[in-house]
Amino acid sequence: MMTKTDYKKSCHRLQAESIIKSFKKRGIEGVYYESSAEAVEAVCRLIPDGSLVGLGGSETVMETGLIDALRRMDIRLLDRYKEGVSKEEVDEMRRQGLSADVYICSSNAVTADGKLVNIDGTGNRVAAMIYGPKKVIVIAGMNKVVPDLDAAIARVKNTAAPANSLRVNVETPCSKTGFCQDPHCHPPHRICCQLVVTEANMAPGRVLVVLVNEDLGY
Ligand code: SF4
DSSP states (O other): OOOOOOOHHHHHHHHHHHHHHHHHHTTTTTEEESHHHHHHHHHHHHHTTOEEEEOOOOHHHHHHHHHHHHHHHSSEOOOSSSSOOOHHHHHHHHHHTTTTTTTEOOSSSEEEESSSEEEEEEOOHHHHHHHHSSEHHHHHEEEESSSSHHHHHHHHIIIIHHHHHHHTTOTTTTHHHOOOOTSSSOOSOOOOOOOEOOOOSSTTEEEHHHHSSSOOOO
16 A cells, blocks of 8 residues: 555656656756665766766755765865864865766755746855856755745755754854854855755756755755
């Protein structure tokens, strides 16, 4: 007998099919996997030996197990998650990531019509998504899918940002209430500084979105 989870997963499959068609019209490639394990295997196969690989800060990428898989590869990984890495080293890796062969990150939200919606604090991730790295691989759980742009921004500000604030221990206004308090939110206690909507991609094959039928990240 089908369970509630089975019905949800079936629904996600249908959504992914439709979103991948929308991506195609926008010049974005899309693939779908049922599990993180399958996605990790596929992503690793795409990265040639010797590649310089940059990472955007991402709970999703951590949760999939991709970081450990990348560490076992014969690549030059800009490993911001390595134990003992300093803030200065992370800053340098962010800069190097802008000219990486492959850049791996997640997206804060994916709309039903195939837009990627992201809000950054420092902006290194959205910068790399826009221009620089030769190839960008975006991994997103189906929990990141939303109906439209308004829902995407609401998701980022009322789901992702409060949880991320608590995770990295930044005293944003939303870390106190769980909801966005904009316009009463300013630096230094603000992590939403650049809002980027990727509506299309001009370089064929540059951006690949890997949708995974799991609940990943925030
Ligand atoms: S704008 Fe400020 S309060 Fe709103 S989600 Fe971002 S960090 Fe939180």
